[in-house]
Amino acid sequence: MNEVVVLTPERILEVTEDVLRRYGLAKATVVDVARALDVSHGSVYRHFPSKASLREAVAKRWLDRLSAPLLKIAEASGPAPARLEKWLRTMFSIKHKRLGDDPEMFATYLALAREACKSVNCHKDCLVDQIALILSDGVKQGAFEVADVKVTARAIFDATSRFHHPAHAEEWNEPSAPARIDALLALLLKGLETPRKR
Amino acid sequence: MNEVVVLTPERILEVTEDVLRRYGLAKATVVDVARALDVSHGSVYRHFPSKASLREAVAKRWLDRLSAPLLKIAEASGPAPARLEKWLRTMFSIKHKRLGDDPEMFATYLALAREACKSVNCHKDCLVDQIALILSDGVKQGAFEVADVKVTARAIFDATSRFHHPAHAEEWNEPSAPARIDALLALLLKGLETPRKR
Numbered sequence: 188m189n190e191v192v193v194l195t196p197e198r199i200l201e202v203t204e205d206v207l208r209r210y211g212l213a214k215a216t217v218v219d220v221a222r223a224l225d226v227s228h229g230s231v232y233r234h235f236p237s238k239a240s241l242r243e244a245v246a247k248r249w250l251d252r253l254s255a256p257l258l259k260i261a262e263a264s265g266p267a268p269a270r271l272e273k274w275l276r277t278m279f280s281i282k283h284k285r286l287g288d289d290p291e292m293f294a295t296y297l298a299l300a301r302e303a304c305k306s307v308n309c310h311k312d313c314l315v316d317q318i319a320l321i322l323s324d325g326v327k328q329g330a331f332e333v334a335d336v337k338v339t340a341r342a343i344f345d346a347t348s349r350f351h352h353p354a355h356a357e358e359w360n361e362p363s364a365p366a367r368i369d370a371l372l373a374l375l376l377k378g379l380e381t382p383r384k385r
Numbered sequence: 386m387n388e389v390v391v392l393t394p395e396r397i398l399e400v401t402e403d404v405l406r407r408y409g410l411a412k413a414t415v416v417d418v419a420r421a422l423d424v425s426h427g428s429v430y431r432h433f434p435s436k437a438s439l440r441e442a443v444a445k446r447w448l449d450r451l452s453a454p455l456l457k458i459a460e461a462s463g464p465a466p467a468r469l470e471k472w473l474r475t476m477f478s479i480k481h482k483r484l485g486d487d488p489e490m491f492a493t494y495l496a497l498a499r500e501a502c503k504s505v506n507c508h509k510d511c512l513v514d515q516i517a518l519i520l521s522d523g524v525k526q527g528a529f530e531v532a533d534v535k536v537t538a539r540a541i542f543d544a545t546s547r548f549h550h551p552a553h554a555e556e557w558n559e560p561s562a563p564a565r566i567d568a569l570l571a572l573l574l575k576g577l578e579t580p581r582k583r
Contacts, residue, residue, distance in 0.1 A: 301555075335568075342568040346544040354552035357499075370533075370540040378576030 194226055196234045196244070203245045208291040212298045217241065246299045247306040249292060253281055254313060261317035267325030268376055274321060275343075275372060278314070279350045283359050297353040315340045325379065332381040339379070346375055392424055394432045394442070401443045406489040410496045415439065444497050445504040447490060451479055452511060459515035465523030466574055472519060473541075473570060476512070477548045481557050495551040513538045523577065530579040537577070544573055 199220065206219045217238050221228040235241040260274045286293045299307050319340035325331030333339045349355050350368055358364060397418065404417045415436050419426040433439040458472045484491045497505050517538035523529030531537045547553050548566055556562065 338564070338568045339572060341565060342572045345547045345565055345569055346572065348553070349543045349546045349550075352547075352553075355546070355550075366536070367539060367543055370536045371543055374537060374540045374544065374573065374576040376576075378572040378574075382580055 194224065194230055194234070199224065199231055199234055199241070200245050200248050203241060204249065204292065207245065207295050208289075211291070212242075212295045242299065243304060243306050246296065246304055247309070249296065250306060250310040253285065254310065254317075256281065257314065257317055261320045267321050267328055267330050268379070271318070271321045271325070271343075271379075272372055272376065274317065275347055276368075279347075279359075279368065282351050282353075286353075286356050286359065293353065293356070297356075311344070315344050318343050322379070329381060331379045333379060343375055347371065392422065392428055392432070397422065397429055397432055397439070398443050398446050401439060402447065402490065405443065405493050406487075409489070410440075410493045440497065441502060441504050444494065444502055445507070447494065448504060448508040451483065452508065452515075454479065455512065455515055459518045465519050465526055465528050466577070469516070469519045469523070469541075469577075470570055470574065472515065473545055474566070477545075477557075477566065480549050480551075484551075484554050484557065491551065491554070495554075509542070513542050516541050520577070527579060529577045531577060541573055545569065 202223045203215075203220050206215045206223055209215075210219060217228050217231055217235075220241070221231050224231070231241070235244060257274060257278055260270060260277060263270060296307070315337075319336045322331055322333050322336045322340055322343075326333055326336065350359065350364070350371070400421045401413075401418050404413045404421055407413075408417060415426050415429055415433075418439070419429050422429070429439070433442060455472060455476055458468060458475060461468060494505070513535075517534045520529055520531050520534045520538055520541075524531055524534065548557065548562070548569070
């Protein structure tokens with residue numbers, strides 16, 4: 188019984204992820220992807236004109252899944268300080284969980300980050316924009332005092348790198364990590380606060 | 386004309402640094418060090434009982450040279466906020482300069498950091514202690530409000546990782562780096578400040 192499966196970009200990306208998990212970024216080829224799909228590599232190239240474009244697309248898909256729950260927090264209502272803390276803690280825990288659940292794709296992501304791949308850069312910018320959105324709300328609410336929302340959002344992203352940048356992944360399970368995260372977040376939130384009126 | 390050179394630990398470490406620069410951490414052996422010194426490897430082992438102990442010692446020597454100018458700033462007098470900012474900027478510039486001037490030893494240091502070598506851990510602790518010293522002064526001066534000086538010192542060390550941890554070295558020469566450092570330091574200093582009385 189032959190079933191005709193339509194070759195969609197989504198189907199190609201799904202299978203590419205599996206292939207990357209199995210072979211790793213360095214070894215996986217478009218031919219491997221085509222073989223896993225049981226199609227010619229020409230069929231894959233029809234959707235993704237190069238190995239690089241396929242890589243970009245698969246990274247984007249993986250990263251979009253990662254940032255979707257964060258966008259919900261950024262766009263929610265409620266007091267900005269609590270929202271910022273929740274957003275940062277959720278980002279840390281999503282990344283930590285990915286590292287545990289999907290180490291092969293995590294390594295692939297790290298390699299793509301090192302190549303300064305476009306999807307990874309967009310992903311970072313998009314996360315900084317989400318922080319900026321929360322900061323703007325905080326300023327409107329009178330809770331935050333921030334001169335330049337975009338610049339400060341980037342500073343918060345930079346300041347928390349130790350707990351979200353894959354280069355530091357080995358430290359995330361250290362026993363001292365939770366207390367260090369608490370101290371860091373307290374310091375950053377205090378730095379954003381509008382000075383208390385007396 | 387033969388000159389008798391006494392084989393001191395300092396002389397061994399000096400030559401080991403050269404050997405590491407030439408061959409890299411993975412390939413350099415105690416035999417290479419002995420050959421460069423024109424002594425038997427037994428003579429080296431008399432001072433450093435293992436390759437690991439020699440490695441530790443050479444890392445310690447390199448790192449001590451790096452942290453000496455920082456200690457001077459930490460132990461100086463004057464207003465703590467300016468001193469903390471100067472200390473952090475000096476740490477960044479020392480590390481950036483080392484990366485430019487001595488990339489081979491920098492790579493060795495990164496490899497040792499990944500192995501969680503004792504000297505590198507001590508070095509980190511020692512830097513955090515220096516930050517803590519400045520924070521204590523700031524609390525005494527009434528400039529900083531800090532609940533736990535040691536914990537907050539570690540938070541500042543973590544928060545600035547992007548600009549001193551060798552894993553991020555590739556970003557240090559990006560055009561955006563100076564402005565990002567300014568924004569980060571402003572945020573951290575504001576987070577330490579005693580709330581303004583009105």
